[in-house]
Amino acid sequence: MKIIKIVLGIILLTALLTVTTTSVYTTDRFNMSYLHYGSPKSYINYVNDTEESLDNVSPNYIDINSEGHIETNNIDTDFIKTMHDKGMKVTPFLSNHWNREAGELALADMENVTTEINKIIETYNFDGINVDIEGLNEQSREPFTEFICLLREKLDSNKELSISVAANPYGSSKGWQGMYNYKTLASYADYLMIMAYDESYRGSKPGPVASMSFVENSIKNAIDIGVPSEKIVLGIPFYGRIWNINDMDDSDKDNKILGKGVTAGTIEALVAYYKGSIIYDKESKSMKATFTVNTSDEKKNLYSWGVPVTVGNYEIWYDDDYTIKEKLKLVSKYNLKGTGSWSLGQENKEIWKYYISWLNGNYFSDVSNHWAKKDISTIYEKDWMLGTSSTLFCPDTSLTRAQAAVTLIRALDIDLDSTSSYFVDVPDSYWAKSEIETAYKCNIINGKNKKIFDADSTITREELAKMLYNLLESNIDIQKADNNFKDISPNSWSYEAITALNSAGILKGYDENTFRPRDTVTRAQMACVLNRISIYIE
Structure with a gap:
């Protein structure tokens, strides 16, 4: 006691x-979200579903290719103008899509790469850039920091620079987490977007996408090592992950359903169709759904392009409105800048009726x-x-x-x-x-x-x-x-x-x-x- x-x-x-x-309430917590899935033309519909809850959107317009060069990806100028007309910023995310070699090549050619990024931002009237280079290790820690410093120098002072960083609840200095010098990066960036999700991932054992302790410890560690709380944006997962438990011991895991991502709508449909059950896991403060697919059952698809479920016993771990609300409480608790989410179109759209109120500490409508x-x-x-x-x-x-x-x-x-x-x-x-x-x-x-x-x-x-x-x-x-x-x-x-x-x-x-x-x-x-x-x- x-x-x-x-x-x-x-x-x-x-x-x-x-x-x-x-x-004691603020009404202006920052809120951004990524646009990754769906066609470029569908992005406007995703944004409209948010009921004017967003300050910034980050579409997948800029990639690092396998040779470490910059490529643009279906940039939609009409979408950019529409967002600006709504008073929203557009800061596309730069991604190597977990290709380690591509990321390292880009860092080795940082002078040309940063020049090209700045040129694209000016050409398309973007409001800045979100750097989302992932999957490197501690050997890239200094080059990545130099890359960010150089990029900040080349960007106009009115352009936003944000960095997506790995969740690091245990303060690791090795592997993927080791590539991010949180404190120094924060000195160059407008904010760090802590990707506080994928605690469990594709190929891992079943478990929460983002348990409360995982999320909170990631925030605390960033603050403890010197990142100002007002420069931290908390990443919220809008997706769940699904496992066929019967395939866990299978040596051929590549095409198995072991931690694949699923949207809120898919989770709802699967649980309803296969008469599954849902529980609240108190320890992780996450939702867990279970269901069984029998041989005689119709095999529903995980995605619109296929990937049907197979026979077996399933677990899905995810966040619903209640557990997302619990995570949003951490923004007020640690006085964070706000939240980011991965990614628009995967969420239960009903959440936008309450999200911005919860984010600003107004937790109950009554x-x-x-x-x-x-x-x-x-x-x-x-x-x-x-x-x-x-x-x-x-x-x-x-x-x-x-x-x-x-x-x-x-x-x-x-x-x-x-x-x-x-x-x-x-x-x-x-x-x-x-x-x-x-x-x-x-x-x-x-x-x-x-x-x-x-x-x-x-x-x-x-x-x-x-x-x-x-x-x-x-x-x-x-x-x-x-x-x-x-x-x-x-x-x-x-x-x-x-x-x-x-x-x-x-x-x-x-x-x-x-x-x-x-x-x-x-x-x-x-x-x-x-x-x-x-x-x-x-």
């Missing part, structure tokens, strides 16, 4: 129902004008309270006893007890069983009696007072106080908790000298209380 350090003299907590009006908006968003970013859905928080709904137990266990970061069974009305299948049993074991919350917890009943103000008193009693100099409330009897089971916390200024009553002990506590009020004491329990 985290140590709780609370000093009575500096606790200046106001009433439970005090309205918070100060806003709290935008609520008095507790700041507290709700802060506590949500800490993972102490979640929404009732991906778009709703239900701030004025009364909090249940189970939700209160879960919230405090999350806030205190207590390891869950998954073995105890104190209450007969909390079965093993109950969603909050472990948290309830843990909270009881740690003397945070009691049952209605020794065997009954009554998890789904609403929690009252006096019950919350007792929970907080149990939580803080040994760590705060709470003096017993006289009763200031005419609706609290000295014989009440909650009397000591209410009067002590009131004396400490943690909970207050109402103007008419009442506490209203049996009034219920709303979800917004709980968020407010947690935020006020968060600096003491973290």
